[in-house]
Amino acid sequence: MLEEIDWKLLDLLQADARLSNQELAERVGLSASSCWRRVKALEEAGIIRAYRAEVDAAKAGLGFHAIIHITLTRHSGAVVERFTQEVMRHDEVLDCYATTGAMDYHLRVQCRDLQAFNDFMERSLFRQEGIAQVQTHLVLRPVKVQRSLPRP
Structure with missing residues (x-):
């Protein structure tokens, strides 16, 4: 079961996966090392499966x-x-x-x-x-x- 802090991290990363660990930590009120450990645990548990860019299909020629x-x-x-x-x-x-x-x-x-x-x-x-x-x-x-x- 995920804790509230994990959901906050997931919400932030789903909105912008390019946030640095330091930015994430500041926004959720954790130290940088605690934040890194939590994100790493989410990755290892398979909850965070990948980080991707969202591409505008029409602008990329796929209309x-x-x-x-x-x-x-x-x-x-x-x-x-x-x-x-x-x-x-x-x-x-x-x-x-x-x-x-x-x-x-x-x-x-x-x-x-x-x-x-x-x-x-x-x-x-x-x-x-x-x-x-x-x-x-x-x-x-x-x-x-x-x-x-x-x-x-």
Whole structure:
């Protein structure tokens, strides 16, 4: 179970992972060495998995954004394994979630443009055996994109 001070550190790092240890320590009221030990413990426990830069996709030339809903023909180990391996091969797939409900998987895909998206679909999902249904929803604009986790 995380303590309040750990959550404060996580909140700060999720907002700006470039904060120095000294800045973190000052903002949460710890010594630099105590702060470093707590952050190191969060890393070693796997709570902090990585530090990354957030990139503006459109400014980086990836202006096409879609959500794809997939239904498989069956849920045998071989079909699921083939599908997940195919998803993992493509950088265009940013996220893939296996879910309950009418659709089995939900993919978030980012591409340069409609042609690049069509190329991705034709060389990947449309050739994949075991897919019964594909529904694509174009993202018109983000309404809420939250990068930091809420506190439990």
